[in-house]
Amino acid sequence: MIHVQNLVKTFGSFTAVNDVSFNVAEGEIFAFLGPNGAGKTTTIKMLTTLLQPTSGSIRLDGLDPLKQQNEVRKRFGIVFQDPSLDGDLTANENMEIHGVLYHVPHKVRKQRTEELLKLFELWERRNEQVKKFSGGMKRRLEIARGFLHTPRILFLDEPTLGLDPQSRNQLWSHVKSVNERERVTVMLTTHYMDEADRVAHRIGVIDHGKLVAQGTPREIKDSTGTETLEDAFLKLTGSTIRDESAGSADQMRQFAKMWQQNRR
Amino acid sequence: MSAIYILWLRELKRYTRSRAQIVASLGQPLLYLLALGFGLGPVFKKAGAGNYLQFLAPGVIGMSVLFSSIFSGLGLLWDRQFGFLKETLVAPVSRMQIMAGKTMGGATVAVIQGTLVLVICLIAGFRPAHWELLPLAFVFMVMIALLFAALGMAIGSGLQDMQGFQLIMNFLVMPIYFLSGALFPLAGLGVVMRYVTKADPLAYGIDGMRNVFGSPLAAFDPRLDFLVLAVLGCLLMIFGAYRFSKIEA
Numbered sequence: 001m002i003h004v005q006n007l008v009k010t011f012g013s014f015t016a017v018n019d020v021s022f023n024v025a026e027g028e029i030f031a032f033l034g035p036n037g038a039g040k041t042t043t044i045k046m047l048t049t050l051l052q053p054t055s056g057s058i059r060l061d062g063l064d065p066l067k068q069q070n071e072v073r074k075r076f077g078i079v080f081q082d083p084s085l086d087g088d089l090t091a092n093e094n095m096e097i098h099g100v101l102y103h104v105p106h107k108v109r110k111q112r113t114e115e116l117l118k119l120f121e122l123w124e125r126r127n128e129q130v131k132k133f134s135g136g137m138k139r140r141l142e143i144a145r146g147f148l149h150t151p152r153i154l155f156l157d158e159p160t161l162g163l164d165p166q167s168r169n170q171l172w173s174h175v176k177s178v179n180e181r182e183r184v185t186v187m188l189t190t191h192y193m194d195e196a197d198r199v200a201h202r203i204g205v206i207d208h209g210k211l212v213a214q215g216t217p218r219e220i221k222d223s224t225g226t227e228t229l230e231d232a233f234l235k236l237t238g239s240t241i242r243d244e245s246a247g248s249a250d251q252m253r254q255f256a257k258m259w260q261q262n263r264r
Numbered sequence: 265m266s267a268i269y270i271l272w273l274r275e276l277k278r279y280t281r282s283r284a285q286i287v288a289s290l291g292q293p294l295l296y297l298l299a300l301g302f303g304l305g306p307v308f309k310k311a312g313a314g315n316y317l318q319f320l321a322p323g324v325i326g327m328s329v330l331f332s333s334i335f336s337g338l339g340l341l342w343d344r345q346f347g348f349l350k351e352t353l354v355a356p357v358s359r360m361q362i363m364a365g366k367t368m369g370g371a372t373v374a375v376i377q378g379t380l381v382l383v384i385c386l387i388a389g390f391r392p393a394h395w396e397l398l399p400l401a402f403v404f405m406v407m408i409a410l411l412f413a414a415l416g417m418a419i420g421s422g423l424q425d426m427q428g429f430q431l432i433m434n435f436l437v438m439p440i441y442f443l444s445g446a447l448f449p450l451a452g453l454g455v456v457m458r459y460v461t462k463a464d465p466l467a468y469g470i471d472g473m474r475n476v477f478g479s480p481l482a483a484f485d486p487r488l489d490f491l492v493l494a495v496l497g498c499l500l501m502i503f504g505a506y507r508f509s510k511i512e513a
Binding site for chain 1: 349350353
């Protein structure tokens with residue numbers, strides 16, 4: 001379903017993704033693990049048509065994201081690492097915009113919106129502005145939105161960041177059930193190794209832009225001779241802490257947070 | 265088509281929901297209208313140029329349309345920071361449609377804002393000489409709004425942070441406003457000012473409104489005003505769409 005061959009992305013002299021190749025079969029859950037700044041998000045951005053690769057090839061469902069952008073975009077749903085909701089609109093309106101942008105017919109849209117909002121326990125608050133939601137509720141809404149247009153592939157970029165164990169559990173059980181019921185292919189990234197161990201069929205570990213290991217959780221643990229995936233991960237990627245430079249976007253977000261607090 | 269509509273509607277909803285912002289954005293034109301209108305009025309009269317308020321009103325309306333429309337385009341920066349931009353960029357909709365929806369939404373909001381200021385001007389004592397030409401004044405408002413919303417989009421597409429926003433504000437938006445002849449007549453200026461003001465697209469929008477309202481001291485032929493706005497508006501929309509299509513998140 002996802003086919004990546006010798007993918008490279010450079011920003012100036014910095015190589016964010018360096019010769020990465022992997023395949024994800026249809027109906028598979030693939031976890032993409034790596035320390036901060038390893039190149040996970042950059043890879044996902046290239047897969048989802050947001051960035052142009054420097055070289056290498058990508059096929060999603062046999063289509064080229066560079067040449068058949070809209071066809072590819074119809075086939076995947078994505079939950080971004082950072083929020084992508086419109087806070088001034090209500091939960092319902094956010095779903096509506098998404099449905100219209102993805103050409104979901106009006107009737108189906110209404111019905112699925114109700115189903116999904118009920119499933120993620122947001123139905124009672126559907127007519128409230130999203131900016132009044134808690135972090136967990138926003139996250140749930142984004143995930144519900146990602147499912148609205150019944151994608152063939154679902155990208156989840158650290159979807160459980162900042163969620164409590166209850167919401168995390170609920171999220172993964174739902175992802176698993178959709179994966180089994182609708183045979184949606186899932187590619188996810190996370191920093192919680194136990195989640196990856198539990199949910200993923202296969203795992204790829206990326207570090208400094210290079211794919212350092214690939215296989216089932218069992219295979220990865222066996223090949224490194226470790227008991228848990230966390231140990232295996234540390235063995236593969238070392239224990240030095242990575243610093244990510246804060247871009248202007250992060251600074252702005254911080255500013256925006258302060259601003260919103262002051263207004264309350 | 266429905267994508268354009270839903271994004272247009274989004275801009276409108278966001279506008280009507282921020283009441284504080286609506287009031288705040290009326291403050292500045294109001295200040296210009298009252299402080300300058302009544303403050304400089306006597307001097308203007310003494311110079312033999314007629315009623316300053318009648319002259320100033322189209323300028324203040326043009327100002328509010330300019331600010332509102334260019335900010336809506338620059339609002340792309342907020343969409344980028346709060347992440348909503350990405351949601352639209354990965355959707356199976358052409359960038360052209362996204363750009364069209366946002367530009368038209370921003371322009372609609374700007375025209376509403378301009379209409380509010382027109383009403384305030386009428387309350388303050390502004391009296392158009394030709395009421396029957398009022399629809400034409402709206403045509404000019406719409407053209408100013410579309411032109412600057414597109415310009416805002418073109419700039420907003422490349423804007424990454426707040427500092428850039430300040431830069432645009434001080435070195436583009438304010439000069440466009442002050443050099444448009446919104447506050448002073450364009451006739452009888454020195455050589456440099458004459459050329460600078462002629463290069464300012466807003467000058468033609470405000471002049472067009474002066475022409476149709478029958479305000480004193482209009483500088484150009486209304487047909488020229490219309491032509492410049494139409495041609496430049498189209499060019500900026502193409503440029504804006506091009507810049508928007510190049511965004512990488």
